[in-house]
Amino acid sequence: MFQLAVTCLALSSCVYLAAANTIDTALHIDDEAAMRAQFEDFKVKYKKQYDNEEEERRFRIFVENLKDAKRMQGEDQGTAMYGMNKFSDMSDEEFEMFYLNPMMSENNSSWPEEYTWREGDERLENLSCPRKFDWRRKGAVTRVKNQGRCGSCWAFGVVANIESVWYIRRRRLVSLSEQQLLDCDSWDRGCKGGYPFNAFNSILKLGGLMCWRNYRYRASRGPCRLVKSRVSATIQTYRSIRPHEDEMRVWVAHRSPIVVSINAAALKGYRHGVIRPKFGRCRSNRLNHVVLVVGYGQCGRHRYWIIKNSWGVNWGEQGYFRLYRGENACGINQHPCTCVI
Known part of the structure; x- marks a missing residue:
């Protein structure tokens, strides 16, 4: 399971509280409808607005960023969690x-x-x-x-x-x-x-x-x-x-x-x-x-x-x-x- 939202209760401890929207990215990354829903959640949370052409471009960047987050999750050897955040619609450049x-x-x-x-x-x-x-x-x-x-x-x-x-x-x-x-x-x-x-x-x-x-x-x-x-x-x-x-x-x-x-x-x-x-x-x-x-x-x-x-x-x-x-x-x-x- 790849958790996209977990809140840290103590910044310098090991205590965490899992939020409700834990998702299985193995299922959702390749499911465009599910990713569209995630993108809508992202836009609401971070107050994003685009015109039609820009929205499609940002959605594609969003998907690539979550794929990269999934790769990072698989490679990380610590306790870090990766996923959707304020930069998820932004290209690497x-x-x-x-x-x-x-x-x-x-x-x-x-x-x-x-x-x-x-x-x-x-x-x-x-x-x-x-x-x-x-x-x-x-x-x-x-x-x-x-x-x-x-x-x-x-x-x-x-x-x-x-x-x-x-x-x-x-x-x-x-x-x-x-x-x-x-x-x-x-x-x-x-x-x-x-x-x-x-x-x-x-x-x-x-x-x-x-x-x-x-x-x-x-x-x-x-x-x-x-x-x-x-x-x-x-x-x-x-x-x-x-x-x-x-x-x-x-x-x-x-x-x-x-x-x-x-x-x-x-x-x-x-x-x-x-x-x-x-x-x-x-x-x-x-x-x-x-x-x-x-x-x-x-x-x-x-x-x-x-x-x-x-x-x-x-x-x-x-x-x-x-x-x-x-x-x-x-x-x-x-x-x-x-x-x-």
Whole structure:
């Protein structure tokens, strides 16, 4: 059975409540009438409207996406469930352009040497860690935001990191402006993608970030409207973290949430659970999405990272997802980093 709707009751536990619309996709994927009914449910749930020609095109994309979700379901080695979600009428090309990171996808070799962890850099060694840890429970994580149809995950991941570290150091949780980075970062490409190290360097150059309410998100690039007298948070620098999951876990448990760049191949059809992709399905040499690790845990034999995304609360586990920890899944260990305040 391939469950298309299961609600997570505890984001960092193993408890789930099965909803009524559990379906057998082995029967329904090849049944056009049943798929038409599913598509009608999708349109109602996500408030979709199309003209006649566009509706037929979107229906065909919907069917292909559910077929791909079924393949993912068959391959996944964790507890993840795949199926219908807010992206089910979107082609792979549209998804990559609007919700991933085109600039990073085009060139995974652009990470500068100074951004890469080197022997001699600070390490957190010989520190014990709790079995599970979650910065949300400490009040150190802002609400899940929504980047919209704009490839600005790079800005959201970096800003989320600064929000959390600012709280840990100053005991003030402030929602900061991603739009400021879209408008004022001259190294990145706004909605066409960017890199965390460019974003951190831009914030240093600009003198900090304004708060969200004073520089609201528009999901498009415009003129820089920074007012330096209204900056709400500043950083001292940023740094790379040793690209090893044990070191990343120590950093999360003892310091702060961290920024990671991943391959998002498993996320388009994701609904909930621990993603543990089949080897080769989510290669580490194709990073295309920037997110924030806020904690970690374990569900039976499945160890996982708790990751804050920027696709709104109506995706995944109320805007979060969990990724298997211990196999460098989807390249999560390639370029972990954080600001320093």
